Amino acid sequence: MKLGFIVNPIAGMGGKVGLKGTDGEEILKKAIELGARPESPDKAKKALEVLVPVKDRIQLLTCPGDMGEYVATDLGFNVEIIGESKEKVGPSDTEKAAVEMVERGVELLLFAGGDGTARNIHNAIGSKVPVIGIPAGVKIHSGVFANHPRAAGEIALKYIQGEDLSIKEMEVMDIDEEEFRKGRVTAKLFGYMKVPFEPYLVQNLKSGGLEGEEAALDGISDKIIEQMEEDVIYIIGSGTSTRPIMEKLRLPNTLLGIDLVKNKKLLASDVGEREILEYIEGNRAKIIVTVIGGQGYIFGRGNQQISGEVIKKVGKENIIVIASKQKLRSLDGGPLLVDTGDDEVNKMFNGYMKVRTSYTEETIHPVKGL
Secondary structure: OEEEEEEOOOOOOOOOOOOOOOOOHHHHHHHHHOOOOOOHHHHHHHHHHOOHHHHHHOEEEEEOHHHEHHHHHHOOOOEEEOOOOOOOOOHHHHHHHHHHHHHOOOOEEEEEEOHHHHHHHHHHHOOOOOEEEEEOOOOOOOOOEEOOHHHHHHHHHHHHOOOOOEEEEEEEEEEOHHHHHOOOOOEEEEEEEEEEEOOOOEOOOOOOOOOOHHHHHHHHHHHHHHHOOOOOEEEEOOOOOOHHHHHHOOOOOOOOOOEEEEOOEEEEOOOOHHHHHHHHOOOOEEEEEEOOOOOOEEEOOOOOOOOHHHHHHHOHHHEEEEOOHHHHHOOOOOOEEEOOOOHHHHHHOOEEEEEEOOOOOEEEEEEEEO
């Protein structure tokens, strides 16, 4: 089988440093200045590792260097290189590669990136061939992605081995990063691509606010504030579910970033991984996060600043998960998900965790580290 493999090497670099994306040269430059490092090649490798047992059955078409060649050859794949090596790569390189791969007859295209990369692939080839997205970006609203890197490899393996997978048209979504950084989320539908569908391996679209949530979040925030301890740094995760906590404390809130609170006062706002680690060094800390409705992620989507290293220093026992009952029901029985990029940390979460669902109630919910 001819398999296309494209890696966006800068995807996700803005996450841990709090930039909420890496669209544009200026943002990428800032991310690098803040200490960001490429992470998408590592995630792409996790997906491709699943295909190593059948690599002799695959003719792999990929891009030079960090755009796929290094990952594929490191795993022993025989590769055909599309295009020429460049010092800097951008969206046009992804689009050109996708077009040429389709022209050369690829039957499946595996790509690593975020919503921006998915848009590039869609712009280039539409729904001409099935695709599988390896989640490696900050923004992952689209339904074309597997729910974690290895899952992308597992879907591809099933497809290559001829298993009877249904092919579904899944949404390509993206948001305006400039508006995103101002705390406004406006997701726009750009089109559809065909995806080999395997339940629980392909991610759901993120769902918005649910009816009845406001009252539940009001009670949850009251209980959280009531239980806040002195001299403990609270790492407040992103999202509308944590916003009432900050509002009731009369503190400014970075809706789509991470804020730090100590003794009910703002310690720092919109912090990245490095700042969090500096603040919590030698101090007690707790993390407050919510659940992404419809998907179930508590770590690894939109809050990459709370990295595996941060979680290890804080400790699983000091993590507080909040969500309305309606939001948990939107998961349709599925577990909460953790995808930090650190296998050791992900496995630490396998089992169950308490979720605060109202002022008076907590529930126990299954958690799966990806």
